[in-house]
Amino acid sequence: MELNVDYLIDLSESWLPLVLQYAGQLGLALITLALGWWLINLVTTRVSRLLQRRQVDPMLHSFIGSLASVIFKVLLLVSVASMVGVETTSFIAAIGAAGLAIGLALQGSLANFAGGVLILVFRPFRVGEFIEAQGNSGTVDSIQIFHTILRTLDNKTVIMPNGSLSNGSIINYSRQSQRRVETAVGIDYGSDIKKARQVLLAIASDPRVLSEPAPVVVVTGLGDNAVNLALRSWVATADFGAVNAEFLELAKERLGEAGIGIPFPQRVVHLVQQPG
Secondary structure, three states, rough: HHHHHHHHHHHHHHHHHHHHHHHHHHHHHHHHHHHHHHHHHHHHHHHHHHHHHOOHHHHHHHHHHHHHHHHHHHHHHHHEEEEEOOOOOHHHHHHHHHHHHHHHHHHHHHHHHHHHHHHHOOOOOOOOEEEEEEOOOEEEEEEOOOOOEEEEOOOOOOEEEEEHHHHEEEEEEEOOEEEEEEEEEOOOOOOHHHHHHHHHHOOOOOOOOOOOOOOEEEEEEEEOHHHHEEEEEEEEHHHHHHHHHHHHHHHHHHHOOOOOOOOOOOOOOOOOOOOO
């Protein structure tokens, strides 16, 4: 019995420091895990609320919050594992290699994702606005993480990748509250420019035309067959399409009624007869 007690005492003296050491490491790791998990949830929640207050697209702040939470929690687990003595070098290398492989395989999709994030954050256009980009024009139906969907004037659906969309030029026709309508016509060289100006300005008496800036008629060029004039009037953006079409038709009618001709395009051809 005495031998067994002595053996247990010797055994405890050899193992107790090791047990206490690992118990301390394990306890510290568990505390770190719990505290880190709580902090990550707290930070992601605060960031999500901040994005909501700044009116960032709900899909974007939900995705960013989830992605950040997953990344931080994986890093936390790796750190906790290293605290208890688990070798994490190979694990980190495997994660890096997997990330590189996935990045190369999804290079185009990642570019579209990054473009979608930039569009949703900086908002060069919004849903319902009329834009022109990459040779396409239409009303923005929806902005997704990877694609933006346009509806054209003839009711076709255009799905545009966000990567190329965010890297190219975008014309937003709806962002400004006012737009300038330019009604361009050509009159005969023998016509009275002042009279033509009065006729065109009378067209701009439409109530949809803004008084400031005031409408003007300017000579834009001296063409081969006509003096080129332009009626420039400012309207609300919502009225641009209708006013643009109506003014062009009215210009043709009113100038004709005033006896001011709009010449047809002409071409002078000289025939040279070769000696026979």
